[in-house]
Amino acid sequence: MITVSTRTLGRRKPLLGDFDVPPPDSAHDDGDMLLRDLIEHVVRHQVAQFNKRQELKRFDRVLSADSIENAAAKGKVDPAGRPNRKTADADEAVGAALQAFEDGLYLVVIDEVERRSLDEHVYLAPTSRLVFLRLTFLAGA
Numbered sequence: 001m002i003t004v005s006t007r008t009l010g011r012r013k014p015l016l017g018d019f020d021v022p023p024p025d026s027a028h029d030d031g032d033m034l035l036r037d038l039i040e041h042v043v044r045h046q047v048a049q050f051n052k053r054q055e056l057k058r059f060d061r062v063l064s065a066d067s068i069e070n071a072a073a074k075g076k077v078d079p080a081g082r083p084n085r086k087t088a089d090a091d092e093a094v095g096a097a098l099q100a101f102e103d104g105l106y107l108v109v110i111d112e113v114e115r116r117s118l119d120e121h122v123y124l125a126p127t128s129r130l131v132f133l134r135l136t137f138l139a140g141a
Contacts, residue, residue, distance in 0.1 A: 002124060004042060008134045015134065021045045023124060031125060035108060036098060036118035042130070043097045047090040054087055107133040 001020040008015055024033060024041040071077040100106060101118060108115045109131040110122050 001126075002042075003127075003129045005129065005131045006134070007131060009136050021130075023126075031123045031128075032121055033124070034118065035115050035120045035122050038110075038122060038124070038130070039097055039101065039108065039118070040094045043094045044090045047088045047093050051087045104135065106135060109133060 002023055003018055004021055005018050006015040021042050022045070023031075024037065068077055098118060101108065110124070111128055115122060
């Protein structure tokens with residue numbers, strides 16, 4: 001598993017708690033792959049996890065006895081839950097992540113080495129740590 005951390009300059013607390021992502025199937029036996037492919041893999045994994053949570057919330061909302069009781073006490077039971085609970089589009093998320101990297105909105109650090117190009121070859125070990133570091137620009141910059 002690859003451990004992923006998210007950080008923001010100027011903040012002590014991370015954006016998200018650390019999480020693990022399985023290594024991509026596209027990595028060669030020696031762990032070699034392009035940074036672009038690694039970012040895409042992590043983003044697609046996170047989008048799938050997000051969509052799964054959205055789906056579970058929808059079913060929880062529909063089937064929960066507590067929610068039915070609470071809604072009945074308020075005078076209206078709506079089995080559909082909140083309308084238009086959106087799912088994320090993986091292709092759009094990957095495009096946005098790659099564009100944000102190109103625009104310099106975040107850095108990628110793998111095993112304490114900053115990566116600067118999407119077409120750079122990176123090598124992953126089973127204990128690799130990937131950090132996404134969001135940059136904060138000064139006002140007027």
